[in-house]
Amino acid sequence: MSYELEACPSRLFELHSVSQQYVRGNATLCALDTIDFTLDHGDTCAIVGASGSGKSTLLNILGLLERPIRGSARFVGNDIVAASANDLAAWRNRHIGFIFQAFNLLPRLSALDNVALPLAYRNVRRxxxxxxxxxxLQAVGLADRAEHRPADLSGGQRQRVAIARALVGQPSLILADEPTGNLDPCCANEILELFLALNREQGATLVMVTHDANLAARFERKVEVAQGRVYERVGHVAV
Ligand SMILES: Nc1ncnc2c1ncn2[C@@H]1O[C@H](COP(=O)(O)OP(=O)(O)OP(=O)(O)O)[C@@H](O)[C@H]1O
Ligand SMILES: [Mg+2]
Incomplete structure (x- = not known):
């Protein structure tokens, strides 16, 4: 299978009757309950909802980090339930920029080397x-911290390194799990403008989890996750 996905008129993502469960000891927890969700090329979609409702679980499935335990899930027509781990990793590296809620930076690498890492996986020369x-790093206002390790950066600066790492490979799908949660309002706005410019100018698809109603208002679609179910909302949403 090729890692260069065909420019495809069909949906970017299609989830149908998808459920996700986690097993903890004897208990099974249903994090997503029989959801349908679609994403078209070029969509901008804010994901809102209470803590523990299933937002990150949904994002992890869209990011090809988890396979649903039930239902069908297609990424540009490719069945991700049946795909091999290698295919998922290659598609992820080539097409998806993921900003994790917990940053997930490598502590031993400088900010610059953390950002360069996805390109190393693609065999781009050092x-x-x-x-x-x-x-x-310059685009997120951190060029002067390039040689710092994550431990020597503030929370907001780490978050911006994680954003730079997600964007460096020019992904066609940007998935961001509360990417501006640790940033001051001015910086959060700048990051949002950066994302929206990538959508406008390069057609990148954006999905962002946020608790900020003002940020959510800038997205065309607002999707609420509540107790493992998803609801498409129109207009203003309370978050
Ligand atoms: N790896 C896991 N093992 C067990 N339970 C999990 C796991 N990941 C998530 N859960 C549970 O699944 C539910 C949904 O979690 P999820 O992280 O998707 O919520 P969330 O909406 O992102 O919350 P928050 O806003 O706090 O980040 C929660 O009850 C959580 O405890
Ligand atoms: Mg979460």
Whole structure:
């Protein structure tokens, strides 16, 4: 199977009757309960909902990090339930930029090398990878912290490194789990403008979990997750 996905007129993502469960000891917890969700190329979609409702679980499935235990899930027509772990990893690296709620930076690497990492996995030469990584750090206002390790950065700065790492490979799908949660309002707005510009100018699809109603209002679609179910909302949403 090719990792270059065909430019495809069909849906970017299609989830049908998808459920996700986690087993803890004797208890089974249903994190997503028989949901339908679709994403078209170029959508901007805010995901809102209470803590523990299933937002990150949904994002992990869209990010090809988890396979649902029930239902069908297709990424540009490819069945992700049946796909191999290698295929999922390659599609993820090539097409998806994921900003984790907990950043997931590698502590031993500098900010610059953390940002360059996805390019190393694509076999981009080190010198070019570092140049692209520096440009991306500049775009999030952190070029002067390139050689710092994560431990020597503030929470908001770590978050911006994680954002730069997600964007450096020019992903067509950007998935962001509360990417601006640790940022001051001005910086959060700048990051949002950066995402929206990538949508406008390069057609990137955006899905972002947020607790901020003002940020959610800037997205075309608002999807609420409540107790493992998803609801498409229109207009203003209370978050
Ligand atoms: N790996 C896991 N093992 C067991 N339970 C899990 C796991 N991941 C999530 N859960 C549970 O699934 C439910 C949904 O979790 P999820 O992380 O998707 O919520 P969330 O909406 O992202 O919450 P928050 O806003 O606090 O980040 C929660 O009850 C959570 O405890
Ligand atoms: Mg979460």
């Amino acid at each position: 010198k070019s990878a570092r140049a692209l990584a520096l440009a991306q």
